Amino acid sequence: MNETAIPSSSSDALFRKTLAFCGYTGYAAIVLFIIGGVWLGGMLPALPHANDLPSEIVAKVSENLFEIRIGSIFMIASFALFGTFGAGMAMQTRRCETQPGFSYVQLVFSSMGTTIALLVAFAWALMVFRPETYHPSILLMWADFAYFLALFSVPLFGGWCVMVALPIFLAEEGKEPFPRWAAYVNLWAVLLFAPGQMVMFFKDGPFSWHGVVAMWIPFVAFFVWIAVMSFLMIRIAQTEDS
Amino acid sequence: MVELSNADSKVEMKTQIPGEAGIWAFVAGDLLVFSVFFILIALGHAEQTDIFEASRGTLDLRFGIANTLLLLTGSLFVAIGVERCRSMPSGKNKQWFFLGIGCGVGFVVNKIFEWNAKIEAGYSPVTNDFYMYFFIFTGIHLIHVLVGLGVLLFLLRMSQRSSLSAREIQTLESGAIFWHLVDLLWIMLFALLYLL
Numbered sequence: 477m478n479e480t481a482i483p484s485s486s487s488d489a490l491f492r493k494t495l496a497f498c499g500y501t502g503y504a505a506i507v508l509f510i511i512g513g514v515w516l517g518g519m520l521p522a523l524p525h526a527n528d529l530p531s532e533i534v535a536k537v538s539e540n541l542f543e544i545r546i547g548s549i550f551m552i553a554s555f556a557l558f559g560t561f562g563a564g565m566a567m568q569t570r571r572c573e574t575q576p577g578f579s580y581v582q583l584v585f586s587s588m589g590t591t592i593a594l595l596v597a598f599a600w601a602l603m604v605f606r607p608e609t610y611h612p613s614i615l616l617m618w619a620d621f622a623y624f625l626a627l628f629s630v631p632l633f634g635g636w637c638v639m640v641a642l643p644i645f646l647a648e649e650g651k652e653p654f655p656r657w658a659a660y661v662n663l664w665a666v667l668l669f670a671p672g673q674m675v676m677f678f679k680d681g682p683f684s685w686h687g688v689v690a691m692w693i694p695f696v697a698f699f700v701w702i703a704v705m706s707f708l709m710i711r712i713a714q715t716e717d718s
Numbered sequence: 719m720v721e722l723s724n725a726d727s728k729v730e731m732k733t734q735i736p737g738e739a740g741i742w743a744f745v746a747g748d749l750l751v752f753s754v755f756f757i758l759i760a761l762g763h764a765e766q767t768d769i770f771e772a773s774r775g776t777l778d779l780r781f782g783i784a785n786t787l788l789l790l791t792g793s794l795f796v797a798i799g800v801e802r803c804r805s806m807p808s809g810k811n812k813q814w815f816f817l818g819i820g821c822g823v824g825f826v827v828n829k830i831f832e833w834n835a836k837i838e839a840g841y842s843p844v845t846n847d848f849y850m851y852f853f854i855f856t857g858i859h860l861i862h863v864l865v866g867l868g869v870l871l872f873l874l875r876m877s878q879r880s881s882l883s884a885r886e887i888q889t890l891e892s893g894a895i896f897w898h899l900v901d902l903l904w905i906m907l908f909a910l911l912y913l914l
Contacts, residue, residue: 649885657740664747670861674854677843682758683854689758693751 488716491567496713498564501557502706506699508554517547517600520695522686524619526679530612537607537615548601555593561702562586562636564709565654569643572653578643585636592632596625623685627672627694634669637662637701654708661704668697736800737892745899748862752903755855759910762847773848774912776841781832782912785825786905792821793901796870799877800894807882815874818897822867829860852911859903866900869893 513519518540524533537544563586570579603618644652644659672694674683682689735742763770799814833853836842843853873893876886 655740656738657743660738660740660744661747664744667748667862668751671854671858678850681847681850683850688754689854693754 491571492713492716495564495568496710498560498567499706499709499713502561502564502702502709505554505557505561506702506706508550508557509699512547512550512552512554515547516543517551518544519547519551519600519622520691522623522691524616525686526620526623526675526684528616530616533615533619534607534612537604541604541607544600544604548597548604551600552594552597555590555597558593558702559586559590561706562589565640565705568709568712569640569653572643572647572651578639582636582639585632585639588632589629589636592625592629596622599625620685623675623691627675627685627690630669630672630694633698634666637666637669640705654705654712658704658708661701665697665701669694736888737895738888741892741895745895748899748903752906755851755858756906756910759851759855762851763914766847769846770848773841773846773852776836776839777852777912778832778835779912781828781835782908785828785832786908788821788825788828789901789904792818792825793898795821796873796894796897799873800890803877803882803890804887807877807880809878809880811877812874815870815877819867819870819874822863822870822897825863826860826867829856829863855907856911859900859907862900862903866897869896 514521518524518536523536523540523544528536562582566579566582566586569582570576573579599618599622603615603622607615640654641659641662644654644656644662647653671683671689672691674690675685678684678687678690681687685691795814796818799811799818802808802811802814836849836852841849843850870893873890876882876890879886882890
């Protein structure tokens with residue numbers, strides 16, 4: 477029995493390292509997306525536009541085939557890290573619960589969010605897989621699919637933020653998993669994701685999937701949210717270490 | 719003695735800022751995003767002045783004024799409610815939040831009538847850029863109002879307590895700050911969409 481027992485101090489050290497690791501994967505996800513989605517992949521800003529003709533999409537994609545393919549690889553690596561990032565927040569929430577509650581709900585949202593995000597990268601990669609063979613409208617559909625997965629899924633990513641905020645608000649004073657201001661950051665992110673659902677109704681202008689309100693604001697808010705929560709996980713781990 | 723008075727003044731300075739720090743970060747963030755909306759309206763006006771002027775002329779100013787008065791009055795009631803809760807907590811204070819909620823509900827009902835009148839007259843978000851901004855931005859603001867009503871219901875329940883801890887007072891203040899933010903955003907939207 478004694479051989480399998482883990483001393484609490486070493487298990488805490490392992491927990492802190494895991495929490496910091498999860499926080500750093502959040503940062504890594506941001507960097508990988510900047511390389512894959514912003515620099516190479518043409519996802520942000522959107523290389524194709526929602527009001528492009530299928531032939532225009534084919535032309536844009538064909539001109540940047542190699543960059544988008546490499547970008548897709550970076551993007552799928554970025555999105556896979558949402559899993560470890562989300563697990564870190566759930567771990568920290570679980571520490572402050574007597575019985576598991578919001579931590580489990582967060583894990584469900586985290587898993588679904590990671591899956592949907594991975595599908596974004598899949599759609600982006602398939603768009604450039606064989607554009608010379610696909611009918612041009614299929615390429616348009618892959619682009620639509622990628623942005624709808626990313627932007628129309630407000631209840632999923634917004635719900636994830638709410639599930640992070642609620643245990644902070646509902647915790648007893650001094651027992652919050654994250655600082656209370658972080659709960660407000662999460663709610664702020666939810667409000668900023670909301671315009672993403674406008675993509676259903678517009679193919680041009682600020683509310684279309686290439687527009688400032690429906691795409692830029694939710695995307696930027698999402699990655700700011702990841703940066704803030706990653707920072708907090710790392711800070712908690714470092715503070716407890718010291 | 720000097721140290722003590724410094725500490726006292728620090729405490730006094732701290733208590734002068736209502737609500738939690740987080741709510742102010744939220745307010746700043748939301749204002750930042752709405753600033754983008756305001757810029758879009760202003761750019762649209764500059765680029766399509768004729769369409770914007772003509773479309774603005776079709777708006778019924780009475781709906782806008784009524785909604786502005788409802789939100790301002792609601793904010794006044796909520797501010798009185800918070801002040802009463804701070805100075806003399808009792809079950810009677812809930813009436814102020816109840817009145818605030820009434821004003822918010824009035825805003826929602828008035829907005830539904832306004833939208834309904836516009837849609838019946840043939841205007842929709844696809845009519846032109848002005849009406850696109852009108853419906854979408856007032857719609858996003860309406861979501862804020864609905865969230866704010868949920869917050870006020872929470873404050874109403876909290877205000878019925880005969881004693882409130884410092885943290886509960888802070889929560890009351892934070893909720894009221896959100897309601898005032900809803901008010902402020904509407905005033906900006908009202909000016910940009912109905913007046914300027």
